[in-house]
Amino acid sequence: MFKGLISISILALSLVACTRSSSQNQPLFIYTTMDEPIVRQIVAAYEKETGEEVEFVRLSTGEAAARIETEKNNPQASLWLGGVGLSHVQIKQKGLTAAYQHTSWNKIPAALKDGDGYWSGLYMGVLSFASNSKQLKRLGLKKPTSWIDLLDKKLEGQVQISNPGSSGTSYNLIAALIVQDGETGAFDYFKKLNHNISQYTRSGSAPAKNVAIGEATIAVGYAHDIVRLIHDDKAPLELSFPKEGTGYEIASISLIKDGKQLEKAKKFYDWMYSPTASQVMADYYFVPIVSEGIQLKADSINPKDIKLINVDLEWAGKERDRLINLWNEKING
Structure with a gap:
C-alpha cells in the first residue's frame, strides 16, 4: 500500500x-x-x-x-x-x-x-478630439475646443466615443469629467451627449478610425492615435483639445x-x-x-504641453464598477 x-x-x-x-x-x-x-x-x-x-x-x-x-x-x-x-x-x-x-x-x-x-x-496618452475636416465643412462647424462643443445640435448622430464598460479610454473620460464637474454634472453632460452619439465602440481607438473614413464627424480618443492616423494614414482629421482641461x-x-x-x-x-x-x-x-x-x-504630443485634469487613481480604481453600472443605467440603458 x-x-x-x-x-x-x-x-x-x-x-x-x-x-x-x-x-x-x-x-x-x-x-x-x-x-x-x-x-x-x-x-x-x-x-x-x-x-x-x-x-x-x-x-x-x-x-x-x-x-x-x-x-x-x-x-x-x-x-x-x-x-x-x-x-x-x-x-x-x-x-x-x-x-x-x-x-x-x-x-x-x-x-x-x-x-x-x-x-x-x-x-x-492625452484625451483629445479627432474631427473629420470634410464633415466639419459640410456641417458648417469648426473643430471643437470645448467639451460643450460636442453638444451642438448639428452633431446629432455625428459623435463617437467608446463604451466605458469595455474601454478604459471612456472610463478615463468619465473619471476626468467627474473631477472637473462633479458626479451629477458629469452624468448630466453624458445624458446630453448621448443625443449626438452614433455608436459606443468596444475599443477606445475605434472612434477616431471611424471618423477618419467618414462614419461620423467627431471622436474622442488619445492624441497619439489621432496623430498617427493624420500623418501615417493621411486621414482627413484635425486634432484639438478641450480648453477646460482633459483626461489622460x-x-x-x-x-x-x-x-x-x-x-x-x-x-x-x-x-x-x-x-x-x-x-x-x-x-x-x-x-x-x-x-x-x-x-x-x-x-x-507631449502631455506636459496640454492642460490636464488630475484624477486620483486609487479613487478611480475603487469606483470603476459602480460608475460603469451607473453609466449603463443612466446613459446606455
Whole structure:
C-alpha cells in the first residue's frame, strides 16, 4: 500500500514538474491592449534582441481586466502590456497582480507607478478630439475646443466615443469629467451627449478610425492615435483639445499573480524600458516615460504641453464598477 502511495506521489510530482517545464519552454504568453501593429513591432524587436519568443492576445482594457479576473484561479497569461492605468490600479486592488520593481524602476516618477510595484507606467496618452475636416465643412462647424462643443445640435448622430464598460479610454473620460464637474454634472453632460452619439465602440481607438473614413464627424480618443492616423494614414482629421482641461492615461504594465511564466515575464517587463522598446513606441507617436537616447516624432504630443485634469487613481480604481453600472443605467440603458 505504501509503495502505491509513494508511486502515486512521485507521479503527481513528476506531472507538476512536467507542467512547469512545459510552461517555461513555451513562448511567453501575454495580454496586451496596445494596437496590434505596435505590439507586433515590439515583439519582433524583443525576439530579435533576446531570442525569446512571445505570443499575445489583443484585448481592450475592460476585456483584459475582466479576463484576468475570470482566470484568477488558473491564469493563462503572465503579463498585461498596455491599457489604461486606472484598470491596472483596479486589478491590483482586487489582488490579481504581482509586485515587481523592474530594472528601470528608479527612472519612473512616483506619480506614474504604483508605490509597491504592482504596476508601472510606460507612456502617457492625452484625451483629445479627432474631427473629420470634410464633415466639419459640410456641417458648417469648426473643430471643437470645448467639451460643450460636442453638444451642438448639428452633431446629432455625428459623435463617437467608446463604451466605458469595455474601454478604459471612456472610463478615463468619465473619471476626468467627474473631477472637473462633479458626479451629477458629469452624468448630466453624458445624458446630453448621448443625443449626438452614433455608436459606443468596444475599443477606445475605434472612434477616431471611424471618423477618419467618414462614419461620423467627431471622436474622442488619445492624441497619439489621432496623430498617427493624420500623418501615417493621411486621414482627413484635425486634432484639438478641450480648453477646460482633459483626461489622460498612464498606459501601464503589470505582472499577473500566479502566472505560469513569471520569470520570462519579468525579463520582458525589464526590456520594455530599454531604448529599443522605447524607440518602437516613439515611432508610433508615443512619448515614453523612459526616453533617454531615443528620437521622438516631430508631431508627438507631449502631455506636459496640454492642460490636464488630475484624477486620483486609487479613487478611480475603487469606483470603476459602480460608475460603469451607473453609466449603463443612466446613459446606455
